[in-house]
Amino acid sequence: MDILLNVLKNSKINEEITISGSKSESNRLLILQNLFPEITINNLSDSDDSVHMQHALSTDKEIVDIGHAGTAMRFLTSYFAVKENREVVLTGSERMQNRPIEILVNALKDLGADISYEDKVGYPPIRIKGKKIIKDKVAINGNVSSQYISSLLLIASKLEKGLEIELVGKITSIPYIKMTLTLLNQIGIETSFEGNLIKVLPKTTVDKQTVVVESDWSSASYFYSIVASSQIGSSIQLSAYKQESLQGDSCLAEIYKHFGVATSFSDNSITLSKEKVSSKEVLEIDLKNAPDIAQTIAVTCFSENIACNLTGLHTLKIKETDRLEALKEELTNLGASISVTNETLHLEERSSIKENIAIKTYNDHRMAMAFAPLALKVPIKILDAEVVTKSYQKFWKDMQQIGIKVEEL
Ligand SMILES: O=C(O)C1=C[C@@H](OP(=O)(O)O)[C@@H](O)[C@H](O)C1
Numbered sequence: 001m002d003i004l005l006n007v008l009k010n011s012k013i014n015e016e017i018t019i020s021g022s023k024s025e026s027n028r029l030l031i032l033q034n035l036f037p038e039i040t041i042n043n044l045s046d047s048d049d050s051v052h053m054q055h056a057l058s059t060d061k062e063i064v065d066i067g068h069a070g071t072a073m074r075f076l077t078s079y080f081a082v083k084e085n086r087e088v089v090l091t092g093s094e095r096m097q098n099r100p101i102e103i104l105v106n107a108l109k110d111l112g113a114d115i116s117y118e119d120k121v122g123y124p125p126i127r128i129k130g131k132k133i134i135k136d137k138v139a140i141n142g143n144v145s146s147q148y149i150s151s152l153l154l155i156a157s158k159l160e161k162g163l164e165i166e167l168v169g170k171i172t173s174i175p176y177i178k179m180t181l182t183l184l185n186q187i188g189i190e191t192s193f194e195g196n197l198i199k200v201l202p203k204t205t206v207d208k209q210t211v212v213v214e215s216d217w218s219s220a221s222y223f224y225s226i227v228a229s230s231q232i233g234s235s236i237q238l239s240a241y242k243q244e245s246l247q248g249d250s251c252l253a254e255i256y257k258h259f260g261v262a263t264s265f266s267d268n269s270i271t272l273s274k275e276k277v278s279s280k281e282v283l284e285i286d287l288k289n290a291p292d293i294a295q296t297i298a299v300t301c302f303s304e305n306i307a308c309n310l311t312g313l314h315t316l317k318i319k320e321t322d323r324l325e326a327l328k329e330e331l332t333n334l335g336a337s338i339s340v341t342n343e344t345l346h347l348e349e350r351s352s353i354k355e356n357i358a359i360k361t362y363n364d365h366r367m368a369m370a371f372a373p374l375a376l377k378v379p380i381k382i383l384d385a386e387v388v389t390k391s392y393q394k395f396w397k398d399m400q401q402i403g404i405k406v407e408e409l
């Protein structure tokens with residue numbers, strides 16, 4: 001489905017939107033719930049990625065296909081590796097078959113797991129023969145994807161002696177590792193994280209309990225971008241959020257001050273308000289702790305005519321698409337002066353924004369969603385707009401609610 005986005009007139013926005021649960025928290029809790037049935041989950045994400053996770057955990061088929069869901073691919077690799085008497089072939093979309101998994105597979109094999117590649121070494125599909133793991137110490141590279149580490153952490157307490165993980169090299173996406181540890185602590189599992197050493201103690205059962213998932217902060221980023229481009233006095237209320245978040249992307253509240261967007265927290269919601277004009281200072285940020293909001297920020301800078309230097313983007317090349325190349329291509333088509341390396345993005349101030357440009361989305365939900373707010377400035381087309389469901393089912397409905405006209409082409 002290709003769509004044209006337009007606004008009739010850029011009037012003041014004043015809307016309330018409810019966003020579904022965090023897909024990162026949800027996909028961790030779904031694994032944990034399977035290991036500890038005492039857990040009930042509230043405000044579970046309705047994203048495709050969480051649906052894939054639920055399906056994978058309930059099927060008894062040999063082939064388990066998780067589509068584009070990185071967290072499902074990585075978390076289920078450890079889950080099935082320790083599931084005795086179960087053999088699966090874990091696979092995913094064409095893109096997933098080109099997203100590396102070798103670092104995690106090698107760590108699990110070091111622990112004694114039985115995993116082999118069905119096709120290309122280092123990539124899904126992988127055949128996993130579940131077995132009892134006896135060892136309790138492993139070392140793993142921390143600079144490629146934190147999901148490998150979270151994957152090990154999620155099953156760690158079910159190993160006889162728990163698990164000690166040594167992180168080698170620089171550690172990327174640390175807030176996601178902390179999210180995993182905090183969720184483990186919340187349900188009653190003891191952990192420690194000192195220097196480059198993480199320990200998880202064994203646990204067979206936990207107390208009966210309900211865990212409430214906070215709504216998704218990465219999804220909130222698109223509303224930050226919209227408010228940044230809206231008239232002073234505009235505001236959008238989003239629920240359900242809290243000030244003490246487990247999600248690293250909550251750093252949006254601080255970052256978007258640069259664009260004149262203030263965030264206020266109330267009981268279970270945040271209100272984003274456009275208070276002043278965006279600062280024209282060059283935006284310099286390291287996003288190694290919050291890679292999923294890089295596309296939103298780059299497009300907001302282009303929209304608001306603010307130059308930026310984004311660093312810490314080395315993980316973007318192995319996500320749903322090579323996000324650095326995709327951003328370069330699409331922003332250039334809109335008239336931007338942009339350059340990228342393997343880990344940085346530099347955008348210069350622009351002269352104008354070209355109208356009616358068709359944005360390619362590369363099977364990446366965040367390409368579609370990050371470019372949508374530009375509709376407040378110019379009519380823009382989004383190709384294959386249905387990609388958004390990977391993380392955000394009702395995205396286009398919510399865009400219409402805030403006043404963006406969505407027309408199917
Ligand atoms: O653990 C998680 O839930 C995630 C970790 C991050 O991946 P990397 O650690 O690969 O950067 C992030 O990009 C992804 O969307 C979700």
Ligand SMILES: C=C(OP(=O)(O)O)C(=O)O
Pocket residue numbers: 068069070071072292319320366391
């Ligand atoms: C990178 C993402 O997801 P995943 O790695 O879980 O596919 C994302 O949602 O931006």
